[in-house]
Amino acid sequence: MTRNENLLIDLADVQKSFRSSDGAARTVLGKVDFTLREGEIVALLGKSGSGKSTLLRIIAGLIPADTGRVQYRGHPIFGPAAGIAMVFQSFALFPWLTVQQNVELGLEAQGVPKAEREARADAVLELIGLSGFGGALPRELSGGMRQRVGIARALVTNPDVLLMDEAFSALDVLTGETLRNDMLELWDDSKIPTKGILIVSHNIEEAVMMADRILIMGSDPGHVRNEITIDLPRPRDVDSLEVRALIDEVYALMTMRPVQEAVGGSPVHAHLGYRLPDTDISRMEAILDLLADTPFEGRADLPQLAEEAELSDEELFPIYEALGQLALAQVEKGDIALTPLGRRYVEADQVLKQELFGQQLLAHVPLAAHIRHSLEQEPSGALPEKRFLDLLEEFLKADEAEHVLKVAVEWGRYGEVYEYDYHTGRLHLPEGAHDEAETQD
Structure with a gap:
């Protein structure tokens, strides 16, 4: 008042x-x-x-x-x-x-x-x-x-x-x-x-x-x-x-996800400029494990989960956003709940975890799908990161573009969607995937 x-x-x-x-x-x-x-x-x-x-x-x-x-x-x-x-x-x-x-x-x-x-x-x-x-x-x-x-x-x-x-x-x-x-x-x-x-x-x-x-x-x-x-x-x-x-x-x-609007081009290209949440996979998996365990049993009040996780709101918000984007959890009205896929992910062994992560990455992260598709179309199965940085800089300033690509690279490597050579700065298809792509062509 x-x-x-x-x-x-x-x-x-x-x-x-x-x-x-x-x-x-x-x-x-x-x-x-x-x-x-x-x-x-x-x-x-x-x-x-x-x-x-x-x-x-x-x-x-x-x-x-x-x-x-x-x-x-x-x-x-x-x-x-x-x-x-x-x-x-x-x-x-x-x-x-x-x-x-x-x-x-x-x-x-x-x-x-x-x-x-x-x-x-x-x-x-x-x-x-x-x-x-x-x-x-x-x-x-x-x-x-x-x-x-x-x-x-x-x-x-x-x-x-x-x-x-x-x-x-x-x-x-x-x-x-x-x-x-x-x-x-x-x-x-x-x-x-x-x-x-x-x-x-x-x-x-x-x-x-x-x-x-x-x-x-x-x-x-x-x-x-x-x-x-x-x-x-x-x-x-x-x-x-x-x-x-x-x-x-x-x-x-x-935690309400904003509607992504087109930015000077097709909606697909606008999605490529979406700022991927600033979090890593180990934190995502830690929150999924905590959510699946007692006392939450798959569903939690966000403030209670924050207290149990001993992380700040600033650290947790990008985790929630990432889990929601990958359809591993659903955030609604101040609560977070495991999706059926999220529960399966928690119970999976490491190989299946990475496979599921890669599938969700390609299905729900346009930048990752674009990188994979571009690599599959390339005869060598490899491309310099600059090609993707130049694309991102149409929507983001340079340092943000670098950060978004860094997150996409980390997530893609974990999901075995593509690999990255830190010495040459080139992205390439995982071993065996290039031959498979040529066979499909």
């Missing part, structure tokens, strides 16, 4: 592109609309590459938008604004400065007199639970304490808007939860002057426990895909039915 309707941040039709090393432009954000009002905590969720951190840096005034309106309290943002402060994932402390000196940096940059700087730094260090640590160096503190210094440095400038970029993700679970709860207590008890908080996170539970609104970002280019309003009072009970239902709803939206 918002305390009032005063607009802090207002973005409309914001677009942002970056140029890759080969000079090609790639649109990271496409016509994004966003508002942050007084009294709100808003969380941004989205897969890697959806433009969350880029959006945060535009709001912070660290980078400009290419087009669109970017305003703080009705005024254009042309650079860092005095009323906006940011907390980084990496703590971003100067190791040679004491805690007190790190916290005072922003005030010093604003020209605040020394005596006032010291008094304000002392007050915020006490508020954030670091009283008595002003003379310590960052290396003498735990990770949780270093992040408290980062938060204190942001709060000491009395910002209207606090931006938090994965602020708790570098901490262990217990430390992150403690710090998150401390921040919420300061916010809900109005012990800090901040009027609005924007959080970028990969942690769904964290977003549901903290936010009044959750925005889910889609990719290619980044855009706001879904919005969820949360009317539950804080503090929230993570085990309550309402909170669990919200977590399930967000999981369902986050």
Whole structure:
């Protein structure tokens, strides 16, 4: 619930592109609309590459938008604004400065007199639970304490808007939860002057426990895909039915597979430019084994599976996507279930596993099928990887094309669909497959 309707941040039709090393432009954000009002905590969720951190840096005034309106309290943002402060994932402390000196940096940059700087730094260090640590160096503190210094440095400038970029993700679970709860207590008890908080996170539970609104970002280019309003009072009970239902709803939206659209050509060629999930086969198989075992017996609630697997949402989402794409598991409404083929895969010996994987790869991954077909049409049964990189670069920037091909190569080698020579950079048919292809011709 918002305390009032005063607009802090207002973005409309914001677009942002970056140029890759080969000079090609790639649109990271496409016509994004966003508002942050007084009294709100808003969380941004989205897969890697959806433009969350880029959006945060535009709001912070660290980078400009290419087009669109970017305003703080009705005024254009042309650079860092005095009323906006940011907390980084990496703590971003100067190791040679004491805690007190790190916290005072922003005030010093604003020209605040020394005596006032010291008094304000002392007050915020006490508020954030670091009283008595002003003379310590960052290396003498735990990770949780270093992040408290980062938060204190942001709060000491009395910002209207606090931006938090994965602020708790570098901490262990217990430390992150403690710090998150401390921040919420300061916010809900109005012990800090901040009027609005924007959080970028990969942690769904964290977003549901903290936010009044959750925005889910889609990719290619980044855009706001879904919005969820949360009317539950804080503090929230993570085990309550309402909170669990919200977590399930967000999981369902986050794991919903986007419709692949044609990109300047036939739908078949557009599918070739699909970004294969950034995961490996060993992790996929570990999740399948876990899903098949007690207590899940083939079906699991995604948050419970994440807890059992001891992996972050960021690590698990590409695994879910890959298993769904290969039809080994089905993800729907916050649950994941083995398909009949997935159960057969889990029970198979290694030879059959690879055979099934290869079959599914050819049936459901157009890039893998295209590589195999191209090799079969080639008299030598081999082709340089550059041919496929050039094709992918019609849809992706160079480094992304390389990554997608790398995943396709790893998956194809495991499924014995094709082989790859790391010395020559050439793909070729597996031994015996070339003769078989010539016989069929």
